[in-house]
Amino acid sequence: MAVAPEARRPIGQGGRSPGSLRPERWNEIVDAAGDVFDEKGYAAARIEDIAARVGLLKGSLYYYIDSKEDLLFAIVDGNHSRGIVVVEEGAALESADPPTRLGAFVERWIGILGANPGYAAIAERDLRRLSPERQAIVMDKRARIHRFVRDIVEDGIADGSFDAGIDPGIVTNNVFDVLNGISQWFHPARPLTYEQLAEHVRCFVLRGLGADPETIGPALP
Amino acid sequence: MAVAPEARRPIGQGGRSPGSLRPERWNEIVDAAGDVFDEKGYAAARIEDIAARVGLLKGSLYYYIDSKEDLLFAIVDGNHSRGIVVVEEGAALESADPPTRLGAFVERWIGILGANPGYAAIAERDLRRLSPERQAIVMDKRARIHRFVRDIVEDGIADGSFDAGIDPGIVTNNVFDVLNGISQWFHPARPLTYEQLAEHVRCFVLRGLGADPETIGPALP
Amino acid sequence: MAVAPEARRPIGQGGRSPGSLRPERWNEIVDAAGDVFDEKGYAAARIEDIAARVGLLKGSLYYYIDSKEDLLFAIVDGNHSRGIVVVEEGAALESADPPTRLGAFVERWIGILGANPGYAAIAERDLRRLSPERQAIVMDKRARIHRFVRDIVEDGIADGSFDAGIDPGIVTNNVFDVLNGISQWFHPARPLTYEQLAEHVRCFVLRGLGADPETIGPALP
Amino acid sequence: MAVAPEARRPIGQGGRSPGSLRPERWNEIVDAAGDVFDEKGYAAARIEDIAARVGLLKGSLYYYIDSKEDLLFAIVDGNHSRGIVVVEEGAALESADPPTRLGAFVERWIGILGANPGYAAIAERDLRRLSPERQAIVMDKRARIHRFVRDIVEDGIADGSFDAGIDPGIVTNNVFDVLNGISQWFHPARPLTYEQLAEHVRCFVLRGLGADPETIGPALP
DNA sequence: AATGAATGAGCATTCATTCAT
DNA sequence: GATGAATGAATGCTCATTCAT
Numbered sequence: 001m002a003v004a005p006e007a008r009r010p011i012g013q014g015g016r017s018p019g020s021l022r023p024e025r026w027n028e029i030v031d032a033a034g035d036v037f038d039e040k041g042y043a044a045a046r047i048e049d050i051a052a053r054v055g056l057l058k059g060s061l062y063y064y065i066d067s068k069e070d071l072l073f074a075i076v077d078g079n080h081s082r083g084i085v086v087v088e089e090g091a092a093l094e095s096a097d098p099p100t101r102l103g104a105f106v107e108r109w110i111g112i113l114g115a116n117p118g119y120a121a122i123a124e125r126d127l128r129r130l131s132p133e134r135q136a137i138v139m140d141k142r143a144r145i146h147r148f149v150r151d152i153v154e155d156g157i158a159d160g161s162f163d164a165g166i167d168p169g170i171v172t173n174n175v176f177d178v179l180n181g182i183s184q185w186f187h188p189a190r191p192l193t194y195e196q197l198a199e200h201v202r203c204f205v206l207r208g209l210g211a212d213p214e215t216i217g218p219a220l221p
Numbered sequence: 222m223a224v225a226p227e228a229r230r231p232i233g234q235g236g237r238s239p240g241s242l243r244p245e246r247w248n249e250i251v252d253a254a255g256d257v258f259d260e261k262g263y264a265a266a267r268i269e270d271i272a273a274r275v276g277l278l279k280g281s282l283y284y285y286i287d288s289k290e291d292l293l294f295a296i297v298d299g300n301h302s303r304g305i306v307v308v309e310e311g312a313a314l315e316s317a318d319p320p321t322r323l324g325a326f327v328e329r330w331i332g333i334l335g336a337n338p339g340y341a342a343i344a345e346r347d348l349r350r351l352s353p354e355r356q357a358i359v360m361d362k363r364a365r366i367h368r369f370v371r372d373i374v375e376d377g378i379a380d381g382s383f384d385a386g387i388d389p390g391i392v393t394n395n396v397f398d399v400l401n402g403i404s405q406w407f408h409p410a411r412p413l414t415y416e417q418l419a420e421h422v423r424c425f426v427l428r429g430l431g432a433d434p435e436t437i438g439p440a441l442p
Numbered sequence: 443m444a445v446a447p448e449a450r451r452p453i454g455q456g457g458r459s460p461g462s463l464r465p466e467r468w469n470e471i472v473d474a475a476g477d478v479f480d481e482k483g484y485a486a487a488r489i490e491d492i493a494a495r496v497g498l499l500k501g502s503l504y505y506y507i508d509s510k511e512d513l514l515f516a517i518v519d520g521n522h523s524r525g526i527v528v529v530e531e532g533a534a535l536e537s538a539d540p541p542t543r544l545g546a547f548v549e550r551w552i553g554i555l556g557a558n559p560g561y562a563a564i565a566e567r568d569l570r571r572l573s574p575e576r577q578a579i580v581m582d583k584r585a586r587i588h589r590f591v592r593d594i595v596e597d598g599i600a601d602g603s604f605d606a607g608i609d610p611g612i613v614t615n616n617v618f619d620v621l622n623g624i625s626q627w628f629h630p631a632r633p634l635t636y637e638q639l640a641e642h643v644r645c646f647v648l649r650g651l652g653a654d655p656e657t658i659g660p661a662l663p
Numbered sequence: 664m665a666v667a668p669e670a671r672r673p674i675g676q677g678g679r680s681p682g683s684l685r686p687e688r689w690n691e692i693v694d695a696a697g698d699v700f701d702e703k704g705y706a707a708a709r710i711e712d713i714a715a716r717v718g719l720l721k722g723s724l725y726y727y728i729d730s731k732e733d734l735l736f737a738i739v740d741g742n743h744s745r746g747i748v749v750v751e752e753g754a755a756l757e758s759a760d761p762p763t764r765l766g767a768f769v770e771r772w773i774g775i776l777g778a779n780p781g782y783a784a785i786a787e788r789d790l791r792r793l794s795p796e797r798q799a800i801v802m803d804k805r806a807r808i809h810r811f812v813r814d815i816v817e818d819g820i821a822d823g824s825f826d827a828g829i830d831p832g833i834v835t836n837n838v839f840d841v842l843n844g845i846s847q848w849f850h851p852a853r854p855l856t857y858e859q860l861a862e863h864v865r866c867f868v869l870r871g872l873g874a875d876p877e878t879i880g881p882a883l884p
Numbered sequence: 885a886a887t888g889a890a891t892g893a894g895c896a897t898t899c900a901t902t903c904a905t
Numbered sequence: 906g907a908t909g910a911a912t913g914a915a916t917g918c919t920c921a922t923t924c925a926t
Contacts, residue, residue: 022906041347043264047900059902060907068900124405125346126262163428167413170421173406174399181398184345192388200391207384208429243889268917281890283918464910483789485706489896502911504897566847567788568704605870609855612863619844620837626787627836634830642833649826650871685885710921722923723886731921 028054029064030078033071034119042072042126072126073134079123080141082112087148098156099206099215102175105149106202107195109179114194120183149175156209163210175205249275250285251299254292255340263293263347293347294355300344301362303333308369319377320432323396326370327426328419330400335415341404370396377430384431396426470496471506472520475513476561484514484568514568515576521565522583524554529590540598541648541657544617547591548644549637551621556636562625591617598651605652617647691717692727693741696734697782705735705789735789736797742786743804745775750811761819762869762878765838768812769865770858772842777857783846812838819872826873838868 032053036045047068048058065071086108093101113120127138150172156162178201186197206216253274257266268289269279286292307329314322334341348359371393377383399422407418427437474495478487489510490500507513528550535543555562569580592614598604620643628639648658695716699708710731711721728734749771756764776783790801813835819825841864849860869879 039349041262041264041350043262044350046898056906057908058900059909062901062903063906128260129262129265163424165424167421170413170418171425173402174422174425177398177402177405178395181394181402184398185394192391197391200388201395203384203386203431204392204395204429207431208425210424210428210434213431246889267915277889278891279917280892280919283920284889287918289917467910481791483704483706483792485704486792488894498910499912500896501898501913504899505910508897510896570702571704571707605866607866609863612855612860613867615844615848616841616864616867619840619847623836623840623844626840634833639833642830643837645826645828645873646834646837646871649873650867652866652870652876655873709919719885720887721921722888725922725924726885 025054026064029061030071030074034075034122037072037075037122037126038119042122042129069130069134072122073130073138075119076123076127076130076138077134077141079119080138080145082116083109083145084141086112087145097215098152098159098161099209099211102149102152102156102209103202103206103216105152106175106179106205107198110182110194110198110201113183114188120180124180146172146176153209156211161211161215166209171209174208178205246275247285250282251292251295255296255343258293258296258343258347259340263289263343263350290351290355293343294351294359296340297344297348297351297359298355298362300340301359301366303337304330304366305362307333308366318436319373319380319382320427320430320436323370323373323377323430324423324427324437326373327396327400327423328416331403331415331419331422334400334404335409341401345401367393367397374430377432382432382436387430392430395429399426467496468506471503472513472516476517476564479514479517479564479568480561484510484564484571511572511576514564515572515580517561518565518569518572518580519576519583521561522580522587524558525551525587526583528554529587539657540594540601540603541651541653544591544594544598544651545644545648545658547594548617548621548647549640552624552636552640552643555621555625556630562622566622588614588618595651598653603653603657608651613651616650620647688717689727692724693734693737697738697785700735700738700785700789701782705785705792732793732797735785736793736801738782739786739790739793739801740797740804742782743801743808745779746772746808747804749775750808760878761815761822761824762872762874765812765815765819765872766865766869766879768815769838769842769868770861773845773857773861773864776842776846777851783843787843809835809839816872819874824874824878829872834872837871841868 029050033045033050035053036049039045040049045068046058047061050071051058051061086105093104096104123138127135130138150168153162153166153168153171153175157164157166157168182197182201186192188194203216207213250271254266254271256274257270260266261270266289267279268282271292272279272282275282307326314325317325344359348356351359371389374383374387374389374392378385378387378389403418403422407413409415424437428434471492475487475492478491478495481487482491487510488500489503492513493500493503496503528547535546538546565580569577572580592610595604595608595610595613599606599608599610624639624643628634630636645658649655692713696708696713698716699712702708703712708731709721710724713734714721714724749768756767759767786801790798793801813831816825816829816831816834816838820827820829820831845860845864849855851857866879870876
């Protein structure tokens with residue numbers, strides 16, 4: 001899940017930010033870093049590999065970055081920024097019932113997974129390698145995303161559309177575990193599109209919350 | 222999820238395996254490695270840290286291991302060996318209906334999580350840092366564990382106890398994502414025991430599969 | 443016996459081979475390695491010493507090499523490549539009689555010893571520390587060099603210019619033992635040039651083979 | 664060329680000298696060390712390998728030695744002690760002519776090579792790894808051995824049995840290079856005994872010195 | 885005599901980072 | 906913008922050596 005171009009400039013970084021000069025180059029680099037981090041993990045990834053993937057020598061990469069961590073931050077923060085976008089786009093559905101809103105969220109989330117597959121895992125895995133300040137930036141976004149789902153869950157419990165016995169905290173975590181896990185095993189090469197996958201996952205999640213089968217909608221086609 | 226003591230000797234490793242001489246020492250070391258790998262990730266973990274945690278100098282650790290990878294393998298393989306145990310212990314329930322069997326599996330799994338918390342993530346994260354041979358050993362166990370759940374799911378679809386519209390492959394992955402995600406956010410320090418957590422997760426999963434609420438059992442207390 | 447500059451680029455090595463970019467630097471490094479290996483032996487030689495001798499820090503040396511063994515190979519293989527050159531330069535003498543050819547070979551060999559003294563011993567001593575593939579490359583060259591001398595010996599026995607009772611295998615080994623031993627005790631600081639030494643050794647060897655004193659030429663001046 | 668038992672106790676070492684307790688054990692250990700040093704070179708040889716070859720653990724070897732260097736010294740000094748014996752045994756031939764004396768020396772030397780093959784190379788190769796004191800002890804023996812041959816050569820030149828044009832220093836080195844080189848290529852598995860080899864080498868050397876073919880004796884059978 | 889365990893200094897190698905050109 | 910060269914700190918691993926038992 002690469003960062004959407006408009007969210008991709010180094011944020012909270014100050015300095016010359018060379019990315020502003022050639023945004024497309026910066027995006028290439030971040031994508032390359034995403035691939036390499038995904039394959040080897042942040043610590044084992046080599047700057048040289050990332051540079052080679054965009055046709056540079058390792059020394060040259062430092063024209064674009066100040067440190068390896070910049071790339072991790074760009075990816076992890078970008079991932080979360082996209083998550084924020086997913087969450088905020090829900091405005092149109094604000095008046096809908098909780099199952100509909102949660103289902104729509106799941107579909108939007110997986111839809112974006114499809115656009116930039118592969119980097120969700122990095123966010124989970126290597127978040128702690130960031131500096132405390134940057135971790136805080138990311139954790140704040142994460143909390144807002146989390147809160148969005150949890151609010152829906154609590155609303156649903158309150159209005160009876162979800163089972164009263166569920167624990168909002170646990171269930172919210174379960175939902176994100178399901179969503180974040182996807183990119184580790186799903187490959188669109190399968191005879192299944194992201195849209196179809198989203199349907200399955202939406203059902204799994206809503207059922208898991210005890211939603212009325214009627215509300216969830218018809219069985220998958 | 223550290224390895225249960227009786228399953229912990231280096232398996233499939235050949236060589237002098239000094240761990241067999243002093244199993245407690247070997248267990249201490251593997252536990253220490255698990256902690257450090259969990260905190261920093263495999264690549265960033267330093268042998269020196271692991272050694273210090275058991276009161277040794279880094280060089281001394283090599284009396285017990287041949288390489289850092291040995292420790293990763295001990296943890297990852299041990300984790301999976303415990304998973305195999307969880308899967309195989311289901312013999313008594315073989316004649317039960319699929320929801321009961323799956324629910325019991327979830328409870329056993331989380332029960333073991335409680336015994337040795339923390340290392341499940343390592344297995345998911347750093348599996349690829351193992352040698353191909355060792356990866357194969359682990360992947361084989363993983364496939365068997367996976368197959369156990371998938372078989373239950375398919376049985377349940379066939380006999381109508383799970384929704385006919387679900388995809389066994391997707392759903393099995395969803396289940397493991399939920400189970401493996403737990404150790405990343407659940408801390409027993411919370412006002413919730415592993416048993417109570419297991420109840421919640423059991424319900425979430427079974428409902429997600431479309432099981433009859435009657436079968437799932439009473440709402441959580 | 444260091445490698446002649448023109449033969450010195452890493453041969454049969456694949457990879458980026460930065461030495462090709464700055465041959466003089468590569469030669470400096472190989473010479474430094476030759477000195478250090480000669481003084482301490484391959485195993486006891488420290489990369490740090492070699493680096494320091496060319497004004498680098500040990501880490502920097504890895505810009506030029508992939509491993510310490512690369513340096514050993516460059517020296518040992520270079521030595522043998524020079525030997526091949528010595529052997530092949532004999533074309534002009536092909537029609538001469540065996541004693542003349544062998545005498546000329548001895549003179550050429552020692553002449554080259556004089557150009558790059560000191561590393562012949564390394565080739566003999568630490569050949570076995572090379573990887574099997576590289577050993578094979580070197581052993582092949584060695585066999586060709588050996589064969590060149592043996593052929594002359596056999597020709598000489600056949601045409602009566604060498605004693606009929608000698609064993610070509612033994613005598614060829616004796617000749618190379620004499621030639622290879624030189625660099626361990628001869629220092630041109632002595633009141634003797636390499637040319638004079640070569641004359642003595644040529645006589646010793648030809649006499650050893652039972653050549654007609656007339657053929658060998660006049661006593662040394 | 665292992666050390667003859669009676670010459671094998673650690674010499675010039677002072678201390679408890681445990682070898683005196685079980686001479687045969689000490690010999691076993693020195694032989695094992697000789698094998699390992701010969702295979703890998705002194706620096707690359709591991710105490711553990713030597714210990715394993717005599718059925719001990721590496722720590723246990725220190726009951727017999729004070730340091731790895733003790734073993735090198737035992738071998739190198741032992742080798743030279745044998746050389747001294749070879750040289751001194753010549754008493755009976757003292758009145759013989761130089762070619763006879765030198766020929767007899769070659770035969771004795773190779774005869775002893777046959778008794779303990781393989782370690783001559785170590786002496787040449789790793790002499791410099793000894794402490795200065797021990798190097799001095801060995802170099803003194805070496806000088807005496809060298810001097811023995813050189814004296815014969817000079818006598819031979821003086822009385823006309825060797826060519827007047829040869830340089831005693833060079834030729835003596837040639838002779839030892841031939842003798843010391845043997846163990847690197849000769850294996851008694853060949854269809855040739857040490858006695859036969861000695862004959863060939865004797866002829867090569869004496870001819871090399873310009874001795875009268877009549878003096879050298881009949882061609883090899 | 886022998887061992888198991890530990891030590892600690894040393895070494896090859898890696899790699900993020902810098903910088904003059 | 907990009908590069909080649911160099912840096913230096915870090916880190917996995919080795920191994921001679923010690924010593925209580």
